[in-house]
Amino acid sequence: MRIDILSKGAFGSALVHLDPGDEFVSESGAMYRASSNVDIDVTTKSRGKGGILGGLKRLIAAENFFFSTYRVTDGAAGEVGLAPTLQGEVRSIELDGSAAWYCSGGSYLGSDSTLEVETKFQGLKGLFTGESIFFLRVGGSGTLLVNAFGAVHPIDVDGELTVDTGHVVAFEDRLEYSISKAGGSWLRSFLGGEGVVMNFRGRGRIFVQSHNPNEFGKALGQNLPPREG
Amino acid sequence: MKFELQGNPDYGQVLVQLDPGEKVYSESGAMSRMDTGMELRARLMGGMTRAMARKFLGGESFFLAEYQSSGGGEIAFSPALPGTVLHHRLDGGTVLMTGGCFLACSEGVDLRTRFGGLRSFFSGEGAFLIKAEGRGDLFLNAYGAVIEQQVQGGLTVDTGHVVAWEPSLEYSIGGMGGLKSTLLSGEGLVMKFRGEGRIWLQSRTLGNTAGWLVPYLLR
Amino acid sequence: MDYEIVARPSYSMLRVDLTPGDKLVTESKAMAWMDTNVRAQTSTRGGVLSGLKRKLLTGESFFQNTYEAEGGPGSITLAPGSAGDVVAMPLDGELYLEKGAFLASTEGVKCDAKFGGLRGFFNEGLFVLRCSGSGTLFFNAYGEIQEVDVDGQYTVDNGYAVAWEPHLDYRLTKARKIRSFLFSDQILLRFSGRGKVWVQSRSAAPLANWIHQFRPVKVQSDD
Numbered sequence: 001m002r003i004d005i006l007s008k009g010a011f012g013s014a015l016v017h018l019d020p021g022d023e024f025v026s027e028s029g030a031m032y033r034a035s036s037n038v039d040i041d042v043t044t045k046s047r048g049k050g051g052i053l054g055g056l057k058r059l060i061a062a063e064n065f066f067f068s069t070y071r072v073t074d075g076a077a078g079e080v081g082l083a084p085t086l087q088g089e090v091r092s093i094e095l096d097g098s099a100a101w102y103c104s105g106g107s108y109l110g111s112d113s114t115l116e117v118e119t120k121f122q123g124l125k126g127l128f129t130g131e132s133i134f135f136l137r138v139g140g141s142g143t144l145l146v147n148a149f150g151a152v153h154p155i156d157v158d159g160e161l162t163v164d165t166g167h168v169v170a171f172e173d174r175l176e177y178s179i180s181k182a183g184g185s186w187l188r189s190f191l192g193g194e195g196v197v198m199n200f201r202g203r204g205r206i207f208v209q210s211h212n213p214n215e216f217g218k219a220l221g222q223n224l225p226p227r228e229g
Numbered sequence: 230m231k232f233e234l235q236g237n238p239d240y241g242q243v244l245v246q247l248d249p250g251e252k253v254y255s256e257s258g259a260m261s262r263m264d265t266g267m268e269l270r271a272r273l274m275g276g277m278t279r280a281m282a283r284k285f286l287g288g289e290s291f292f293l294a295e296y297q298s299s300g301g302g303e304i305a306f307s308p309a310l311p312g313t314v315l316h317h318r319l320d321g322g323t324v325l326m327t328g329g330c331f332l333a334c335s336e337g338v339d340l341r342t343r344f345g346g347l348r349s350f351f352s353g354e355g356a357f358l359i360k361a362e363g364r365g366d367l368f369l370n371a372y373g374a375v376i377e378q379q380v381q382g383g384l385t386v387d388t389g390h391v392v393a394w395e396p397s398l399e400y401s402i403g404g405m406g407g408l409k410s411t412l413l414s415g416e417g418l419v420m421k422f423r424g425e426g427r428i429w430l431q432s433r434t435l436g437n438t439a440g441w442l443v444p445y446l447l448r
Numbered sequence: 449m450d451y452e453i454v455a456r457p458s459y460s461m462l463r464v465d466l467t468p469g470d471k472l473v474t475e476s477k478a479m480a481w482m483d484t485n486v487r488a489q490t491s492t493r494g495g496v497l498s499g500l501k502r503k504l505l506t507g508e509s510f511f512q513n514t515y516e517a518e519g520g521p522g523s524i525t526l527a528p529g530s531a532g533d534v535v536a537m538p539l540d541g542e543l544y545l546e547k548g549a550f551l552a553s554t555e556g557v558k559c560d561a562k563f564g565g566l567r568g569f570f571n572e573g574l575f576v577l578r579c580s581g582s583g584t585l586f587f588n589a590y591g592e593i594q595e596v597d598v599d600g601q602y603t604v605d606n607g608y609a610v611a612w613e614p615h616l617d618y619r620l621t622k623a624r625k626i627r628s629f630l631f632s633d634q635i636l637l638r639f640s641g642r643g644k645v646w647v648q649s650r651s652a653a654p655l656a657n658w659i660h661q662f663r664p665v666k667v668q669s670d671d
Contacts (some may be wrong), residue, residue, distance in 0.1 A: 009458035
């Protein structure tokens with residue numbers, strides 16, 4: 001299996017080349033092009049854990065309820081293209097088993113079927129401001145694909161870093177983190193328009209995205225006709 | 230204050246390095262990451278009346294976020310809409326910008342809301358203005374690419390595409406042409422610039438993105 | 449008539465330099481800026497019925513604008529609604545366009561709504577634009593544009609095929625093994641034959657689903 005990240009300018013996508021026997025998993029609906037010998041199997045779970053309950057948790061995590069699994073059917077090589085919903089970069093992360101990664105809600109694009117994907121529900125703190133914070137935990141060995149809204153900036157934290165929750169793409173689980181408000185008090189945060197931030201501590205790698213999907217959603221959403229209930 | 234523009238032209242943001250005690254102001258909600266220990270205050274820029282005017286006429290936030298750190302530090306601001314971030318150095322000059330294009334500024338920049346004219350209310354777009362003057366660094370954001378043009382004579386621009394312009398240009402807001410063209414063309418209102426001066430235009434508008442998406446929306 | 453696609457490839461725009469006598473037909477709302485001597489004419493192009501079909505079946509505008517320069521050369525710049533690239537395509541024959549992809553054309557190009565085929569998909573709005581004639585056609589994509597040379601068979605999700613050549617056969621199918629009672633089907637276009645397909649790297653429908661949570665909520669009336 002080989003993965004090409006296709007990108008001209010602002011829009012990344014991934015073209016996964018499958019050999020017979022390879023399996024690749026994505027959030028369902030991410031497939032946008034494929035050779036005709038690729039079979040798409042939609043399941044409620046990724047691998048190992050989950051089942052229906054796992055699926056429900058994924059639904060809560062604003063991830064699709066279903067994962068799609070791709071494989072070739074006729075003994076020849078094939079290809080499947082995966083695209084995120086929002087514009088932005090796609091990056092691959094190689095996991096060697098030494099550290100798991102946390103992926104924020106909408107940042108998971110796909111993974112080797114050898115990787116284990118589980119949801120981790122992050123408590124109610126984040127819900128206070130209407131922003132929810134959910135993570136998928138991805139562990140094992142293999143390739144993980146993440147997407148960002150905008151550009152990706154990898155940062156090697158050594159000490160402390162404060163990141164607005166809307167800008168977190170993924171981070172290594174060796175980093176400690178806590179969730180708090182942006183500065184001083186809730187009132188200040190609210191008036192200053194800043195919601196919840198994550199304070200990272202320790203040594204490890206984090207991917208941040210240049211733009212915040214929530215801010216974009218609010219700006220565009222205001223310009224759209226109202227929805228029913 | 231030192232700064233670095235990153236990610237242009239597709240995903241512009243500005244990374245600011247503050248000296249101890251120095252302040253930087255941003256559109257609220259624009260902070261993406263910062264050194265731990267940065268102080269945030271909500272500020273009514275230019276006092277209550279002007280802040281009110283900005284809120285109700287300018288569409289910009291009522292409050293600006295003021296960041297300061299006693300020990301100095303680094304902070305990044307990114308706009309809600311992806312595109313190019315422009316830096317404009319003010320040395321006593323003036324620049325005019327449309328509602329949503331303000332991202333951040335240093336101390337010494339004075340922001341005032343200017344009323345774009347009553348007719349702009351009917352356009353449903355942000356044809357109200359912010360006038361920036363003083364001395365300091367100003368950061369503007371555009372939705373999409375920025376195209377800078379030197380106007381010589383005249384230029385007709387869909388209101389949603391205007392980012393900023395020099396005060397040497399005069400403008401009026403109106404329809405495309407006759408009543409029929411204005412109503413049926415779907416173009417809404419346009420700004421007609423006259424004179425000589427620089428103008429900064431953006432290659433996408435939020436209104437047209439919304440219009441493009443409407444046929445696909447869920448109920 | 450000269451043209452240039454500027455700000456490529458992420459937020460592309462089309463700039464056209466018109467000399468008197470040139471006519472540029474555009475999607476309504478596409479004009480971003482222009483010289484003051486450029487004039488617009490608005491019409492249903494091809495008659496009311498054609499305009500209505502375009503509007504109802506493909507979501508394209510009922511009206512299209514025709515721009516001309518008066519009294520000397522003039523330039524006009526057009527912007528699509530979505531972020532992404534613009535393609536200029538010399539046309540002498542036919543090309544199928546996904547709804548929403550039309551940006552502009554010279555006068556000799558006509559666009560008509562055509563049913564995408566396959567019974568049972570009527571409600572999905574699977575209509576395409578059939579552009580024919582000779583001239584230059586400009587279409588836009590959400591995201592980057594990938595050209596796929598089909599030789600045999602190739603599958604593209606319905607929302608990502610922007611344009612394709614008319615001698616390609618295409619068939620709409622649903623992805624296999626998807627439990628349709630749980631969520632909407634993924635509808636796929638299966639192309640066969642030899643020819644070119646232009647694929648965009650993003651699709652409007654997933655964005656529309658995502659933005660749902662950010663839309664204002666309709667105020668319920670008591671009845």
